[in-house]
Amino acid sequence: MKNVLRLTSSIFEEGSVSSMLMQELLSAFVSAGESFQIVERNFRESPVPHLDAAWLQALMTPEADRSDEQQAKVDYSDSLIAEVQQADTLVIALPMYNFSLPSMLKAWVDHIARAGVTFKYTESGPVGLLQDKKVYLVAAMGGVHDSAASDFLRPYMKLIMSFVGLTDVEFITADGLNMGPERREQGIEQARQQIANTVVGDESQTIHRKDAA
Numbered sequence: 422m423k424n425v426l427r428l429t430s431s432i433f434e435e436g437s438v439s440s441m442l443m444q445e446l447l448s449a450f451v452s453a454g455e456s457f458q459i460v461e462r463n464f465r466e467s468p469v470p471h472l473d474a475a476w477l478q479a480l481m482t483p484e485a486d487r488s489d490e491q492q493a494k495v496d497y498s499d500s501l502i503a504e505v506q507q508a509d510t511l512v513i514a515l516p517m518y519n520f521s522l523p524s525m526l527k528a529w530v531d532h533i534a535r536a537g538v539t540f541k542y543t544e545s546g547p548v549g550l551l552q553d554k555k556v557y558l559v560a561a562m563g564g565v566h567d568s569a570a571s572d573f574l575r576p577y578m579k580l581i582m583s584f585v586g587l588t589d590v591e592f593i594t595a596d597g598l599n600m601g602p603e604r605r606e607q608g609i610e611q612a613r614q615q616i617a618n619t620v621v622g623d624e625s626q627t628i629h630r631k632d633a634a
C-alpha cells in the first residue's frame with residue numbers, strides 16, 4: 422500500500438478540472454490494482470496561512486524559548502512537512518491562475534521549503550533532502566502554454582520540487598479549457614490519455630522491478 426499525499430488547490434468546489442482529473446488518475450491506479458492510504462489537504466477548505474515574519478521568527482527561535490503561539494506556528498509547519506516526508510507519492514492538482522500557481526499552493530510551498538529540513542545549501546549549491554517520492558502534477562489551464570513564455574506554472578513546480586529533492590515528477594495537462602467547447606473536450610481527452618499512459622507505464626515498470634527481484 423502506498424501513502425499518497427493529495428493536494429487540492431482549485432478555488433472551485435464544483436467544476437474544477439484539475440480536481441476531477443486528479444481523482445481520475447487515482448481511480449485509474451486503483452483499477453490497475455494499486456492500493457493507497459490517502460492524506461488530503463484541500464486548500465480551499467483549509468487555506469494555508471502565509472509565511473510571515475512572525476512565522477519565520479517562531480521557526481528561528483530555539484524550542485525552549487518559544488511562546489505557546491510560536492510553538493503552534495512551528496507545529497503547523499512541521500505537520501505540513503511531515504505529510505510530505507511520510508508520503509511515497511504526491512498527487513497535486515494544479516490549476517493555472519494568472520499564468521502561475523494558486524496562491525494557496527504557493528503558501529504551502531513556502532512552509533515545506535525549509536533550510537536544513539527539506540533542502541540545504543552546500544559549497545556546490547542547494548541540495549534537496551527529500552528523496553524517493555513520485556510526484557504527479559495534474560495541471561488545468563484555460564489557454565495553451567506549451568513551450569510558451571507565459572507558462573510560469575509547470576517550470577516553477579518542476580524547479581521547486583527538484584529544489585527539495587523531488588526529481589521524479591510527471592505532468593498530466595488539460596489545456597485549452599477556455600477556448601470553446603470542442604477544444605475544452607479535446608484538452609480533457611488529452612489529459613485522460615496521459616493518465617492512461619501513465620498508469621500503463623507504471624504497471625510495466627512494476628512488472629520489470631518484480632522480474633529483476
Ligand SMILES: Cc1cc2nc3c(=O)[nH]c(=O)nc-3n(C[C@H](O)[C@H](O)[C@H](O)COP(=O)(O)O)c2cc1C
Nearest residue numbers: 431437438439440516517518519520561562563564
Ligand atoms: C482567477 C483565474 C485566473 C486564471 N488565469 C489563467 C491564466 O493565466 N492562463 C490560463 O491559461 N488560464 C487561466 N485561467 C483558467 C484556468 O486555468 C482554468 O479555468 C482551469 O480549469 C483552472 O483549474 P480548475 O478548473 O481546477 O480550477 C484562470 C482562471 C481563473 C479562475
